[in-house]
Amino acid sequence: MKNKKDSIYPIAFGIVFLAVWQILCTLKVIPAFLMPSPIQIIKALVEDFPLLMYHLAVTLAESLIGLIAGVLLGLIFALLMDRFIKVYKTFYPFVIISQTIPTIAIAPLLVLWFGYDLLPKVILIILVTFFPITIGLLESFKSADKDEINLLKSMGASEFDIYKFIKLPSSMGKFFAALKISASYSVVGGVISEWLGGFRGLGVYMTRVRKAYAFDKMFAVIIIISILSLLLLKAVDLLQKLSMPWEEK
Amino acid sequence: MNLSQNSEPILEAKDIGFAYDKRKIITGVNLKLHKNELVSLLGVSGSGKSTLFNIIAGLLKPDTGKIVYEGADITGKSGIISYSFQKDLLLPYLKIEENVALPLLIKKEKKSTAIKKAQEMLKEFRLDAYASNYPRELSGGMRQRIALLRTYLFSKDLSLLDEPFSALDAITKDEMHEWYMNMRRRYNTSTIFITHDVDEAILLSDRIYILGNTPSTIKAELKIEVNNRNNDFKLSESFLEYKKEVLRNLE
Numbered sequence: 159m160k161n162k163k164d165s166i167y168p169i170a171f172g173i174v175f176l177a178v179w180q181i182l183c184t185l186k187v188i189p190a191f192l193m194p195s196p197i198q199i200i201k202a203l204v205e206d207f208p209l210l211m212y213h214l215a216v217t218l219a220e221s222l223i224g225l226i227a228g229v230l231l232g233l234i235f236a237l238l239m240d241r242f243i244k245v246y247k248t249f250y251p252f253v254i255i256s257q258t259i260p261t262i263a264i265a266p267l268l269v270l271w272f273g274y275d276l277l278p279k280v281i282l283i284i285l286v287t288f289f290p291i292t293i294g295l296l297e298s299f300k301s302a303d304k305d306e307i308n309l310l311k312s313m314g315a316s317e318f319d320i321y322k323f324i325k326l327p328s329s330m331g332k333f334f335a336a337l338k339i340s341a342s343y344s345v346v347g348g349v350i351s352e353w354l355g356g357f358r359g360l361g362v363y364m365t366r367v368r369k370a371y372a373f374d375k376m377f378a379v380i381i382i383i384s385i386l387s388l389l390l391l392k393a394v395d396l397l398q399k400l401s402m403p404w405e406e407k
Numbered sequence: 408m409n410l411s412q413n414s415e416p417i418l419e420a421k422d423i424g425f426a427y428d429k430r431k432i433i434t435g436v437n438l439k440l441h442k443n444e445l446v447s448l449l450g451v452s453g454s455g456k457s458t459l460f461n462i463i464a465g466l467l468k469p470d471t472g473k474i475v476y477e478g479a480d481i482t483g484k485s486g487i488i489s490y491s492f493q494k495d496l497l498l499p500y501l502k503i504e505e506n507v508a509l510p511l512l513i514k515k516e517k518k519s520t521a522i523k524k525a526q527e528m529l530k531e532f533r534l535d536a537y538a539s540n541y542p543r544e545l546s547g548g549m550r551q552r553i554a555l556l557r558t559y560l561f562s563k564d565l566s567l568l569d570e571p572f573s574a575l576d577a578i579t580k581d582e583m584h585e586w587y588m589n590m591r592r593r594y595n596t597s598t599i600f601i602t603h604d605v606d607e608a609i610l611l612s613d614r615i616y617i618l619g620n621t622p623s624t625i626k627a628e629l630k631i632e633v634n635n636r637n638n639d640f641k642l643s644e645s646f647l648e649y650k651k652e653v654l655r656n657l658e
Contacts, residue, residue, distance in 0.1 A: 314486030327500035
């Protein structure tokens with residue numbers, strides 16, 4: 159699908175961008191206390207690498223646990239709301255309302271209620287990751303092909319069969335689109351909840367280096383977070399290719 | 408005209424009537440299907456063919472009348488008669504062999520046995536080369552063949568086909584007719600065939616019911632008697648005679 163030649167453009171742009179940034183810093187057009195140069199950032203990254211990896215492991219664990227739980231919850235919500243119209247009518251407004259709560263506001267409360275460890279972080283991640291899954295799946299369950307459903311019913315299919323043979327497989331595309339959104343939310347959600355209370359994790363590291371005005375380390379951790387998000391997205395892509403063999407290669 | 412046969416009909420529609428938004432679409436439809444027979448319901452667009460199809464398949468409940476299958480009242484019950492229509496409705500996420508095996512999988516047969524049966528069937532119709540392809544990789548005609556095999560695998564006694572070939576181009580359609588007649592020679596499934604194509608109805612059917620009027624009802628019944636059903640029949644004198652009679656009744 160992706161042409162190798164096409165990736166030359168963003169790479170070239172990236173290199174030019176970094177070069178200009180470095181030059182502006184070297185020439186002191188941008189003062190050092192405002193912005194570190196790319197080389198300083200790389201130095202910080204190398205220097206603090208073991209520490210970053212230690213915090214990364216914590217954040218990654220939170221993100222994965224939260225994401226998996228959030229996806230499962232999102233799937234269960236979507237199934238229940240699709241299958242039982244009363245469940246849909248009762249809970250749908252609350253699903254929407256749950257997303258209007260500002261994450262920043264709720265995170266300290268979660269810390270207050272559930273402590274400084276894994277639990278409040280996982281809860282926050284669940285809260286931000288289930289939503290895209292629920293909405294994406296619900297919409298696509300509801301738009302499943304009526305003729306296909308009738309045909310299966312004419313063969314005596316149960317509700318379970320209809321989910322198994324039609325609704326679930328036909329929702330895979332939407333599911334993975336939603337999963338990509340949720341996966342990137344999970345990392346951001348984890349970092350935010352670490353800011354607001356915790357002893358370990360990239361968010362905690364970030365707060366510390368910010369308070370120490372170590373902007374080079376700040377950028378280093380941003381790079382780590384970006385890489386983590388990209389890797390998660392890549393993993394979702396891979397999973398999608400494996401689980402949708404009927405799609406065009 | 409009395410064309411009733413001696414044997415008990417396998418399927419019978421008695422005095423079927425249906426209204427949609429208080430507008431009567433069909434009224435007083437009586438029809439019979441005998442074992443191993445292929446009966447066509449022929450009518451112009453809007454003559455309630457598909458409504459009747461949905462009623463027989465049990466997807467719609469008629470306002471009056473009932474559907475009797477092998478002596479039992481099955482009005483409004485789906486899951487008994489299999490059908491196929493213009494859209495082949497192969498599930499895009501299943502391989503061809505899985506699509507053919509679908510009715511068996513729904514009947515809770517073991518997956519390996521169901522797939523094996525589907526593979527045997529595909530082999531019998533020389534379609535085994537496509538067994539592990541996905542539907543999108545096949546042409547319209549091929550997909551329709553697979554859909555017909557699936558219909559057959561669901562119910563060997565009775566099938567209901569709603570314009571299965573009408574989306575195909577003329578050449579493919581001729582090929583499909585030949586293929587379908589061959590399939591019927593092998594499996595003499597009792598079949599109700601809905602179509603608006605006069606030639607197709609005469610070529611394939613043992614009997615034709617002609618639908619018409621508003622609200623729609625059965626205007627005429629016509630028996631097609633021919634020894635050797637093949638594409639030559641279409642060029643014969645008797646075919647033209649039948650066609651004249653059908654067209655006279657369709658007016």
